[in-house]
Amino acid sequence: MSVPPGQADSADFIPCAHDYQVSCGNCRLNAICLPLALESEDIDQLDRIIQRSKPLQKSQHLYRQADEFESVYAVRSGALKAYRTTDDGREQVTGFYFPGEILGFDGIGNNAHASSAKALETSAICEIPFSSLQKLSSLMPNLQRHFFQLMSREITEDQQLITLLSKNSADERVAALMLSISTRNARRKLSATQFRLPMSRVDIGNYLGLTVETVSRVFSRMQKLSILRVDNKEIEILDPAGLRHMANLSH
Amino acid sequence: MSVPPGQADSADFIPCAHDYQVSCGNCRLNAICLPLALESEDIDQLDRIIQRSKPLQKSQHLYRQADEFESVYAVRSGALKAYRTTDDGREQVTGFYFPGEILGFDGIGNNAHASSAKALETSAICEIPFSSLQKLSSLMPNLQRHFFQLMSREITEDQQLITLLSKNSADERVAALMLSISTRNARRKLSATQFRLPMSRVDIGNYLGLTVETVSRVFSRMQKLSILRVDNKEIEILDPAGLRHMANLSH
DNA sequence: GCGGCGTCTTGATACACGTCAAGACAAGCG
């Protein structure tokens, strides 16, 4: 297996032939992924259970809805979307996941994944087998607490999305998503004002409960107002305050 | 403190002068709340940390958004709603909680409650201090697993609501809520076809991302189609199959 | 380079639900 060429656009990817052997201790994302006061002894234990064998190509699945639940996953580079398929065959995108973020928690409840996860671009993944994680959590109270917190935050974020879908206009929804991506970029020490969207307009619309056309129109409107510069998937936030205003206050 | 009079409409309430001293071992809801293979020894340990001191009157708060997070709570009788207040002062109902169900998980993430919880009618509550729960979880792998599962299910349910809000019509949303309440009633060995809604039309609309007027019109429509009999908060499901059809397939 | 095929944009039209308004009903209280 050779190292895929042209990782230039993936700032989180560590260009090293044996990159899948990085440990949590030296991973530059650990401040996001594991902001814990763990002894290096503890980190070693964690390292031992984590598997880093899965570089995922664009549009490949990490797991599928109804698959048996075995692990949760941390994104090391790239980006993923999670989505569920309803009884009548339609899809609902439930989240986008960027480097340092963890997905798969929705599978614990019934021992089967409640959603599917698909790579939006070439992505490197850390797999964390849940049974090992449970054992380790019993021994390391910090770790147990950390995973309770991660799940709790997922709940909080879902509730924010619920509010967004329930109460906000198309403009507000798109603005909120742009701000969310901007914030998450900043957390990874990337530009908060310039980035490339890994997902399509269809995915954005699906996630926000809007049609592609509406999303497109909102982007055009924002561009006309000089809040954003939009060049296909390339986004530049020209007026952060205006964007925040558009997301929150405008009724 | 005297026992409140007139609990006749609250089927889950155990009419006993010292009812706040029931233990998990003999609580008739434990199959829902704690479906665990726990030794009676373990149950005793759990009993010891749980506090049952809080009978809540209608419209009283169990906790408020931004309150310090200390406990999660199990509903013993009555019903509650959880809601968050957005920056611009509007409210979003994020869930309804019935006997046997546990709420408060959204507070773990940042050590502060991310939502408020308010009693929709007189309710009895079991308080489970989270720090004790964490310690106990480390000792009892089953218990740890159980709470991971509960949180995971909360995530799954939130995602179902996201899908509902994002993809479904007013008819479908209301139908889905009625089915959800029906199912949860059945789980508690109550009628799946006849029940009294503890929440107002405003709450329903808020939860489902609809106005009161729309909710009311949907109920009228359902009544005209002989799917439901609606008498203010009293609901009778006349045509369960029709209701299911209305919730799922109709487009 | 050129053709083909997604993805994205833009415009015209339709409709589901929101908004506004008024009346009906229920509950609490002097």
Next chain:
DNA sequence: CGCTTGTCTTGACGTGTATCAAGACGCCGC
């Protein structure tokens, strides 16, 4: 009892977003 207040219902109308349709753009293989 009648008054008040809040909740619920029903109707008429307006609007934001979906839908339908067509064209523009970008990407890839040949």
